[in-house]
Amino acid sequence: MTGRPKPKREIRLNAFSMNAVGHQSPGLWRHPRDRSAEFNRLGYWMELAKTLEAGLFDGLFLADVLGAYDVYGGSPDAALRHGTQIPSNDPSLLVPAMAAATTHLGFGVTSNLSYEPAFPFARRMSTLDHLTDGRVGWNVVTGYLDSAARAAGLARQRGHDERYAVAEEYMDVVYSLWEGSWDDDAVVRDRARGVFTEPSRVRPARYRGAHVSVDAVHLSQPSPQRTPVLYQAGSSPAGRVFAARHAECVFVSGPSARAIAPRVADIRRLAAEAGRDPAAITIFALATVVTGPTDAAAEAKLADYRRYVSHEGALTLMSGWTGVDFSSYGLDQTVTHVRTEAGRSAMENITRADPSRVWTVREVAEHVGVGGVGPVFVGAPSTVADLMESWIAATGVDGFNLAAAVAPESFEDVAEHVVPELQRRGRYKRAYAPGTLREKLTGGGPRLPARHPAAGFRTLPVEAVE
Template identity: 70%
Template sequence: MSREIRFNAFAMNCVGHQSPGLWRHPRDRSAEYRHLHHWLELARTLERGRFDGIFLADVLGVYDVYGGTPDAALRSAAQVPANDPLLLVPAMAAVTEHLGFGVTSTLTYEPPFPFARRMSTLDHLTGGRVGWNIVTGYLASAARAAGGEKLIAHDDRYDIADEYMELVYRLWEESWDADAVRCDRQAGIFTDPAKVRPIRHEGAHFRLDAIHLSEPSPQRTPVLYQAGSSPRGRAFAGRHAECVFVSGPSTAVIGPRVAAIREAVRAAGRDPAAVRIFSMMTVILGATDAEAAAKLAEYRSHVSHEGALALMSGWTGVDFSRLSLDDEVRHVENDAGRTAMDNITRADPDRVWTVREVAEHVGIGGIGPVVTGGPETVANAIEAWVDSTGVDGLNLCYAVMPETFEEIADLLVPELTRRGRYKRAYTTGSLREKLFGEGPRLALPHPAARTRPVTA
């Protein structure tokens, strides 16, 4: 039996997320990101399309590697200006019933104690529909903005992350017993103090002595997303992640990554099949293949190649302004993100990229593939991609906002539903229950569940 294909919408609280320059398109409304109606309309569209969730990216810092300044990013609106993603969630939750919300927060710059409360608050306000995309950061500009002199070394960031996770698990899972809140008007007791315990922690990177400020939320620990494909990132995902986001331009890149992630999950003592893996993709739809091809050509005329190289420079830590357009891209290893550089150098040994090809490819949909055609053609391509790579679903980028997501909901989803590859209706329950079909809380052998006292 063919597996059900899952969809997340991949977006960011900014103008130019993965398609720099497309804000200039006459039908694009991404510049309205500052207004609440923009996000409420998007949430309604995604729920109409029965998307599992909206995956909200975020980055602290600006893309200033290209040319050594943020000028290119500012001119092209390449992920700047950017607003806080978490503040969008309660409003979108208020106009939807089922849509999940995966929000990115960089733990390197977020103290665990207030962050744990913020996520518990969102879990309460959404009725258990929130997830956290765990990132450690990759921009040196973010490190400087947070008061550091330079970016913490790549693998060291994951060491910090492991301790951070231990601490937030204890706050979410251990601090309050399940029946701590009595709300007993007659006895005058809201919370039984005997059922709330302080969390004391003294580690290499964090110290804490406090009770969690929030009463238990529906999921306690939010659904955990993660996106690292480096060896250290995979080890972290194997231990912690429930959903993993991978990006790459071809099945030759994505297939081995999926296999490596599932092996990391197995090595951590967890069931590899229980982790949902989503790969990035952009689809350009039309009523016919010819209409979609014309639309793609129209979109490409608005691409900012400078903005695309500004993004790629930030993702890789390599200043592409110092290379000519026809130079071959060669592998460089540094403390920025590892995945983007691997995508265009060594992940697919049969493909050699020039700077010009990188700029053109990244211009629409970032480093993921672009699939173009009518509903049947795109559905065929998606089925083939999912079946050959082993991913569970897609993080779908937009080229033009909200046009891309409206056409997915109205053209592609009905075709995949007709084929039996897409859900006909949402199931009930929390985001975790919708994704995994089990209870709202993490279960053993996940490390979050191991922190939980019997009574909690």
């Protein structure tokens, strides 16, 4: 007797954007339908949030960098000229307005732990978690731009692996604040006794590390999730070890399924070794969707988009991601591997991840010009759905972090056309689950599970010494 077929996993979708012009498609701000230059207007973001919620997106993931892309040509001129992620604004300040315009949509905020003290950062995230009723997440990044280090008064950024050593201490500090400083019942609001908070139920977080320390009571009472949903985007070996220990959602990026699949498998293997459930980590792959009523119409739309690509802008991005100055290469020169202290996976994507593919500088510029280093899924909604399903089968990812070619048109097209096709196939939700962002993503409770390292900070000792 044959059992029932196993139901297919629900495909997860995030929108990937930035409080900046351009983001992942340099030059496309010039397209007549692109509105990304409106990033300074709250109305633009509130409208986008409503569009994404109508499409039942899990969240809007907001990227950020703290420096200008100045590796290309040794100056920020190309980035400024082409609108390559500059000008840009703080992503966290958008969240309350978008949360007020929606009910369920989650918000992932990128914040670089290398250049901000943990104590004020922890309060900002608790504040956002309160104001969104538990719909906020933190994309944990250590940075990759020397310009950000110089902006913080340093000569250069720390070495790649040292940044992750600092990150481990930083996580211990914020866990101490979020998870251990306040008891759940510390706030009593006892009008008769005149006691708002029971002092005996609040304690200082005390942690001394080689790089990060704290000795303070967390200023915010426990928020709906306490610790925000933890996102992480590092795909280097050190980044994968960090993700396996801490992340609930991981973003991976690469031009092919062959490049992505080994990283996904390694993250899940490392999670198991760290004592976590590998299936509990939700992995999103970067992708861009260009769709139309037919395959031919979609291909024509992509050809139209490509007319506006800035190849120099694309190489400016790639130079920042890799730490390699692509202005010193000829366009038809083959890209070879160079090890730097910037992001490691971006260079791996075009030199080692897929041995069957050899990239020229021109091909890198053309590929990165629409959607960054991820694939572009082009076609009618049914074709795009086929491509998504085949990528998931080939890589083991859970869904996609969708960048826009033309904003917000790319997101509107997915919400209006691709989502209904995925729903018809039984691969996409028809309603949001109740609760916080963590509950919607995991099906569990609003707090991190007991197997997560943050749980060890829920009863703080008098002093923790690293």
